[in-house]
Amino acid sequence: MGQLGRVLGLGADQLTLNLPGPVSNRLAWIRRGLATMGISGRALVIAAPAAWLTLFFLVPLAVVFGISLATKEFGQPPYSDLLTTSDKGTVQLTLHLSNYIRIFTDPSNIYINAFLSSIRIAAISTVFAILLGYPMAYAIARAPDRWRNILLMLVILPFWTSFLLRVYALSGFLRGEGVINNVLGVFGIAPLTMMQTDFAVYVGIVYSYLPFFILPLYTNLVKLDPALLEASADLGARPIRTFFSITLPLSMPGVIAGAMLVFIPAIGEFVIPSLLGGPGTQMIGRILWDEFFSKTNWPRAAALAITMLIIVVIPIMLMQRAQNAVVEGRR
Amino acid sequence: MGRNRWFLPVASSIGFIFLYAPILSLVVFSFNANRLVTVWSGFSTQAYADLWADPQLLPAAWLSLQIAAVSATIALVLGTLCAVALVRFRRFRGKTVLQATVSAPLVMPDVITGIALLLLFVTMQSLIGWPQGRGVLTIILAHSTFCTAYVTVVVQSRLADFDMSLEEAAMDLGASPVRVFFDITLPIIAPALVSGWLLAFTLSLDDLVIASFVSGPGSSTLPMIIFSKVRLGVAPEVNALATIIIGVVAVGVVFATIYGLRQGGKQKQA
Amino acid sequence: MAKKPQLAADTRPWRDPAAKPFVRIRNVTKKFGDVAAVDDLSLDIYQGELFCLLGGSGSGKSTLLRMLAGFESPTSGTIEIDGQDMSNVAPYNRPINMMFQSYALFPHMSVWNNIAYGLKRDHMGSAEIAARVDELLKLVKLEPYAQRKPHQLSGGQRQRVALARALAKRPKLLLLDEPLGALDKKLREETQFELVKIQETLGVTFIVVTHDQEEAMSLATRIGVMNQGEIAMIGEPAEIYEFPNSRFVAGFIGSVNMVEGVVTEDEPDHVRIHSEDLGTDIYVEHGVDCSPEQILWWAIRPEKVELTRDRPQTPPGIPEGANLVKGYVEDIAYLGDMTVYQVRLDNGRYMRVTKTNTRRGDPDAISWDETVWASWAGSSGSVLTN
Numbered sequence: 013m014g015q016l017g018r019v020l021g022l023g024a025d026q027l028t029l030n031l032p033g034p035v036s037n038r039l040a041w042i043r044r045g046l047a048t049m050g051i052s053g054r055a056l057v058i059a060a061p062a063a064w065l066t067l068f069f070l071v072p073l074a075v076v077f078g079i080s081l082a083t084k085e086f087g088q089p090p091y092s093d094l095l096t097t098s099d100k101g102t103v104q105l106t107l108h109l110s111n112y113i114r115i116f117t118d119p120s121n122i123y124i125n126a127f128l129s130s131i132r133i134a135a136i137s138t139v140f141a142i143l144l145g146y147p148m149a150y151a152i153a154r155a156p157d158r159w160r161n162i163l164l165m166l167v168i169l170p171f172w173t174s175f176l177l178r179v180y181a182l183s184g185f186l187r188g189e190g191v192i193n194n195v196l197g198v199f200g201i202a203p204l205t206m207m208q209t210d211f212a213v214y215v216g217i218v219y220s221y222l223p224f225f226i227l228p229l230y231t232n233l234v235k236l237d238p239a240l241l242e243a244s245a246d247l248g249a250r251p252i253r254t255f256f257s258i259t260l261p262l263s264m265p266g267v268i269a270g271a272m273l274v275f276i277p278a279i280g281e282f283v284i285p286s287l288l289g290g291p292g293t294q295m296i297g298r299i300l301w302d303e304f305f306s307k308t309n310w311p312r313a314a315a316l317a318i319t320m321l322i323i324v325v326i327p328i329m330l331m332q333r334a335q336n337a338v339v340e341g342r343r
Numbered sequence: 344m345g346r347n348r349w350f351l352p353v354a355s356s357i358g359f360i361f362l363y364a365p366i367l368s369l370v371v372f373s374f375n376a377n378r379l380v381t382v383w384s385g386f387s388t389q390a391y392a393d394l395w396a397d398p399q400l401l402p403a404a405w406l407s408l409q410i411a412a413v414s415a416t417i418a419l420v421l422g423t424l425c426a427v428a429l430v431r432f433r434r435f436r437g438k439t440v441l442q443a444t445v446s447a448p449l450v451m452p453d454v455i456t457g458i459a460l461l462l463l464f465v466t467m468q469s470l471i472g473w474p475q476g477r478g479v480l481t482i483i484l485a486h487s488t489f490c491t492a493y494v495t496v497v498v499q500s501r502l503a504d505f506d507m508s509l510e511e512a513a514m515d516l517g518a519s520p521v522r523v524f525f526d527i528t529l530p531i532i533a534p535a536l537v538s539g540w541l542l543a544f545t546l547s548l549d550d551l552v553i554a555s556f557v558s559g560p561g562s563s564t565l566p567m568i569i570f571s572k573v574r575l576g577v578a579p580e581v582n583a584l585a586t587i588i589i590g591v592v593a594v595g596v597v598f599a600t601i602y603g604l605r606q607g608g609k610q611k612q613a
Numbered sequence: 614m615a616k617k618p619q620l621a622a623d624t625r626p627w628r629d630p631a632a633k634p635f636v637r638i639r640n641v642t643k644k645f646g647d648v649a650a651v652d653d654l655s656l657d658i659y660q661g662e663l664f665c666l667l668g669g670s671g672s673g674k675s676t677l678l679r680m681l682a683g684f685e686s687p688t689s690g691t692i693e694i695d696g697q698d699m700s701n702v703a704p705y706n707r708p709i710n711m712m713f714q715s716y717a718l719f720p721h722m723s724v725w726n727n728i729a730y731g732l733k734r735d736h737m738g739s740a741e742i743a744a745r746v747d748e749l750l751k752l753v754k755l756e757p758y759a760q761r762k763p764h765q766l767s768g769g770q771r772q773r774v775a776l777a778r779a780l781a782k783r784p785k786l787l788l789l790d791e792p793l794g795a796l797d798k799k800l801r802e803e804t805q806f807e808l809v810k811i812q813e814t815l816g817v818t819f820i821v822v823t824h825d826q827e828e829a830m831s832l833a834t835r836i837g838v839m840n841q842g843e844i845a846m847i848g849e850p851a852e853i854y855e856f857p858n859s860r861f862v863a864g865f866i867g868s869v870n871m872v873e874g875v876v877t878e879d880e881p882d883h884v885r886i887h888s889e890d891l892g893t894d895i896y897v898e899h900g901v902d903c904s905p906e907q908i909l910w911w912a913i914r915p916e917k918v919e920l921t922r923d924r925p926q927t928p929p930g931i932p933e934g935a936n937l938v939k940g941y942v943e944d945i946a947y948l949g950d951m952t953v954y955q956v957r958l959d960n961g962r963y964m965r966v967t968k969t970n971t972r973r974g975d976p977d978a979i980s981w982d983e984t985v986w987a988s989w990a991g992s993s994g995s996v997l998t999n
Contacts, residue, residue: 038559053521058435068488072564075466089465143363147354154351163355165600170362172592174549176566180573181365184372187577191368222362233578280452284553287574291551295400297454297552304458304556313460317455328450340458448779510719514704515733516778526730531723 061270073321080314081107084248103139111315123299123316127323130296133210134278137217141274142219142267145225149266150259152226153233164230180289182219186288208290216284219272225270232266233259272331276324296320366589373582390579396580397580399568404584407548407565410479414486415543421487422539429495430502446529448492457556460485464557477559485557486550490543501535532605625849626659627835633696635660635818636786640856641690643676643842650676652842653690658835660785663812663819665829668839669865674822677839678788679818682711695785703708704929705734713793716775718763719727724750724774725759731782748775752811769800773945776808780815789821793828805831825975826866830854838862859999863912870964871912871997884996885935886911892960896935898991903998913994915967920954920985928990936990940964954979 043204082091115123152163171176185191186206193203206212236259244254282297289295296316304313376387425445429438448456464474464481473483505528513553515521529536551566558564570580626632634657651673666674679685680692683704692699699707710731718727728749732742734958753773763771770790781786792808793801809832812819824830829836838845838853839859846853846862857863863871874888874895881987884903887894888911895911903909905926919925920942927933943963944955954966964987970978975983979985 055422055536058428058441059433061421061428061445062437062441064421065491067440068484069444069448071464071497076459078457079462079466089469092587128415144354144358147351148358151351151355159603161600166359166594169364169593169596170366172545172596174550174566174569174585176549176569177581177588178366180569180581181585183368183573184577184582185368191364207527208503219361219365222358225423231397276450280454282454283570286570290475298451300458301452301552310462313458316551317458320452321455324451324455328447331450332446341532353942357988401816499865506714506715507718508713508717509719511704512711512778513719513730514684515682515709515711516782517705518730519705522734587741 016046026317043262076317079311080111080318081109082314083108083110084309084311088306089310090199108311111312112319114312115315122294123296126294126296126299129294129320130279130281131323133213133293133295134217134275134281137214137221137278139223141213141218141222142271145229145270146267147272148222149226149229149233150325153214153230153236160333167223176283178220179216179284181209182216182286183212186215207288208293210293211250212288213285213293213295215276216288219283220284221274221278224273228269228273229263229266232263232269238261259286269331272327276327276331280320280326369582370586370589373579373586375579375582388587390583393582394583400562400565400580400584403563403565406479406562410486410564411481411547413545414483414490415540417483417487418490418494418543419536419540421491422543423498423536425491425495426498426502428609430499430505445492445495449496453550453552454556457485457490457553460488460553461556477557478562481557481559482554482562482564485553486547489550489553490546493542493546494539497539498532498535501532505532531536534603614687616663619668624816625834626661627657631906632659634658635662635695636820637693638677638681638689639691639693641677641680641687641692643673643680643880644688647818649842651680651687654842654844656837656844656847658820660818662815663821663832663960665821665823665832665833665836666839667823667826667829667836667865669824672839673842674824674839675790676842678790678820678822681786682709682788685706687692691728708784709786709788710779710782712775712779712792713786714794716763716771716780716795718771718774720763723762724755724766727763727774730780735782745781747779750842752780753777768774768795769804772796772804776811780811780817784817786818786820789819791823791825792821793825794823798966801828808832830866838865840865841852855995857912857995857997859869860910860912860997863995863997867966868915870915870918871910871914873910874960876901876905876907876909879907881901883930883991886996889960890962891938891964892958893938893964894932894935895994896931896991897994898930898994901996903996903999907998908950909992910997915953915965915994916951916969918964918966918987918989920956920968920979921968922979922983922985924986925988931991936991937986938964939984939986941984942979945981956985958987 078094079091082094084090085092087151092106092108094105094107096106116125148167152167155163169309187193189203190204196203206215220242232337240258240262241254244258245251249257278297280297280300281295282301285293285295285298286301300313300316300320303309303316373390374386374388376385376389404435422428422598425441428435429442429445460481461477464477468474468476470499474484509527509531511524513527518526550564551570553572554564555567558567569581569584573582636656636658638654638656638658640954641651641654642649642796654677666677668674669794680687681694681699683699683702686700694708694951722730724744728746729742732745737745746759747756750759751778755770755773755777758770762773766774766816773793773895776792777798779789793804805828807991808819815967821829821832830853835847835849836853840861842866845865846858848856853862854866857866860871863869872890874886874890876884877887877894878885879901881900883899884897884901886897886909888895897911924939925937927935927937938958940956940958943957946955949970951969953968954968956964956966958964966987
């Protein structure tokens with residue numbers, strides 16, 4: 013214990029490790045070396061994550077863009093080289109714009125339709141999420157302290173279980189011989205076809221993303237000063253008027269932030285339309301997946317990804333602005 | 344909302360029922376004797392036996408757990424560094440770029456992230472020969488990347504609320520900046536680090552799309568196996584697995600909430 | 614500049630021209646962007662002082678304190694502590710400790726560990742640390758609370774832990790940022806005396822930053838009044854209060870009646886000022902460094918003015934009608950130990966006069982609407998040229 017005591021310092025609430033001589037000397041040497049190279053601790057803190065993110069996030073996006081300008085070929089990897097050396101020895105850069113052209117001019121308009129329907133489905137789902145989620149967030153924010161934590165926990169709990177399993181659970185609920193139809197059957201109502209419809213996808217998106225909407229909105233609502241509502245009532249406004257004139261406008265940043273957390277990922281959703289949607293519900297996530305895995309047309313899939321990215325950038329910026337507004341409101 | 348007291352409770356109850364009904368039905372029907380799962384015909388634990396015997400599910404679950412643990416830990420380190428840089432360093436070149444890069448994976452559709460990372464790995468392989476093929480390593484790299492974003496958000500928000508005078512007091516008493524970080528900052532933000540790790544762990548465990556893109560032969564994760572089973576129809580052993588997962592998560596969340604409530608009462612926010 | 618009487622020689626180091634200052638602040642400026650929070654400030658503080666930096670918000674006092682502690686570096690100028698230039702010295706290497714306004718107690722450490730923290734950074738032996746921490750706990754009377762965490766203590770107790778922690782390393786200089794701000798009035802008064810006692814016993818140099826004049830006046834050996842990044846006046850509390858060097862200082866400390874006037878007589882032994890604000894002449898019984906016909910200001914503290922029902926006799930040497938005004942009592946505030954009279958003068962202006970209630974339940978006290986004469990002695994007011 014004595015030996016240990018020399019190495020390990022145990023205080024009432026802290027632990028210090030006295031590094032043995034050789035290790036400690038090594039570290040000090042490294043530190044001095046870095047200092048002489050002019051590398052400050054600060055630079056390292058920034059450099060490590062920056063390097064990682066550059067390599068594994070920014071560079072991949074550039075690669076996707078590059079490959080979107082190739083065409084499908086057989087072999088490994090299944091796309092053409094952008095840089096080729098001609099017989100004369102000159103290096104040529106071949107950019108195929110065919111993928112992008114095809115996206116916009118395909119005779120069946122499959123791609124354009126998929127984009128439009130993705131946006132449409134995401135938008136409608138977001139609206140439903142707002143309609144269902146706003147009262148919930150409001151109720152939790154107004155609830156007495158004891159209840160509030162329990163309710164929050166209930167909202168967060170599904171989020172921690174698997175997304176995939178929850179969508180699967182929903183499919184069990186909605187299918188032809190699923191729970192809802194069984195219940196309806198008890199009342200003698202004919203089974204509804206809910207699976208493989210747009211409706212199922214709406215339900216699926218709302219179901220999966222509801223906690224994402226509720227939480228930012230709740231954070232915003234809970235900071236609302238009750239004195240404002242009392243002042244409004246004191247000046248003669250009925251509760252509904254107070255809600256629309258005071259609460260709703262002030263909660264807007266939270267609503268937008270939450271809505272974006274639903275809308276943006278929903279556009280590119282794959283799992284939900286796969287499990288719940290039908291052949292009629294073409295969302296761009298599925299199209300991309302098929303292009304990549306079924307048709308092995310990587311360049312086409314890459315072009316779809318870039319297009320999706322451009323579409324999604326605008327709502328992302330909107331969301332950043334709303335996030336900043338939420339943060340400002342906090343100060 | 345005043346006189347209409349019925350509106351809020353009713354509307355929120357509908358919401359909560361909506362959230363939980365499918366999950367509960369999943370649990371209930373995992374004990375269904377009927378293989379059709381959604382028509383009740385008696386209590387049985389057959390599904391659990393099937394789960395135990397299934398050659399794919401449990402090994403995939405084990406693999407996913409390991410991948411999640413490693414990815415979460417990497418993401419924790421990177422994410423904390425990012426958060427420190429974004430909150431504490433007032434200005435540096437590329438700060439806005441870093442902030443944007445770190446927030447983008449939060450909302451970007453999985454398919455974009457997935458295809459981007461796969462194409463990166465393919466290109467890297469043809470350029471420098473690494474990574475060799477796709478497998479567990481590429482999944483870990485991919486998961487660490489998008490999980491870093493979530494960890495950064497959690498830690499960043501905690502750091503932004505941090506009372507700097509505590510660090511100044513420590514420096515005033517003779518602690519160097521590194522000491523201050525380990526003695527003062529880290530212990531106080533520890534709960535945020537834990538929830539960041541758990542968040543990253545859950546997201547990694549649950550990821551289907553990205554793993555599908557960047558995995559290779561023999562490295563199928565749990566979501567991939569589940570997905571291939573359920574797209575063909577209902578699978579009782581999946582219900583059983585789901586029930587176990589839900590049970591573990593529920594216990595964990597309940598304990599965490601109780602712990603958090605007790606801590607919140609004791610310690611004032613620092 | 615008002616002249617002040619010569620005082621007997623004493624041991625106060627700032628009066629000794631040969632004494633070496635412990636802290637030398639030389640031409641320090643601190644800019645945030647284009648705004649100078651501290652502007653070309655120079656100040657000497659001597660060992661053993663309890664020096665107060667007094668100022669409102671935005672006066673630069675907190676910035677100056679932070680520069681002394683090392684959390685900000687001056688944009689220009691130097692700070693020397695005990696002869697050592699602090700220009701590149703980090704906060705953790707300075708022989709200074711600070712008591713923070715919010716106390717900044719480490720929430721995850723017990724009282725004992727909070728106090729021991731600085732000692733551990735000095736790599737003191739554990740037996741030594743234990744002895745020192747116990748000594749400090751005794752000093753601030755918190756022995757039974759050693760194992761408690763900060764959130765389990767009251768505000769006053771936390772303040773004492775912060776003080777003990779700051780004194781643990783026996784710093785030569787202790788900086789205190791609004792040390793009594795968070796305490797209620799009763800506790801504040803008790804703590805004021807304790808602080809002074811501790812400082813005198815230990816002989817540590819204290820620099821206290823505060824916006825509370827009463828606090829500064831009761832704690833300080835010397836006060837530095839700050840305004841917009843500059844020192845307006847340095848001096849002992851009595852000097853600051855009785856002999857302010859400017860309108861700002863006169864108006865900042867305590868309450869004051871300040872009027873504008875023009876010099877009508879300028880002699881080496883007296884000055885006569887005609888004030889329209891007062892509607893009378895002011896006769897000052899000493900010479901003032903000014904020019905004839907100069908416009909200047911005159912300030913008198915409310916307690917230096919005497920109220921009488923009948924016109925008082927003119928003292929010898931004072932011209933008839935000078936240092937005298939008539940009015941009536943418009944408002945009275947009875948504060949228990951003293952009474953504040955708001956007197957409306959014949960010319961419509963107001964004068965504030967206070968009187969200590971030396972007689973219990975005085976039946977003869979001046980009341981509302983009574984006509985009164987306000988008079989003062991020739992040396993009771995300050996003549997201010999800026």
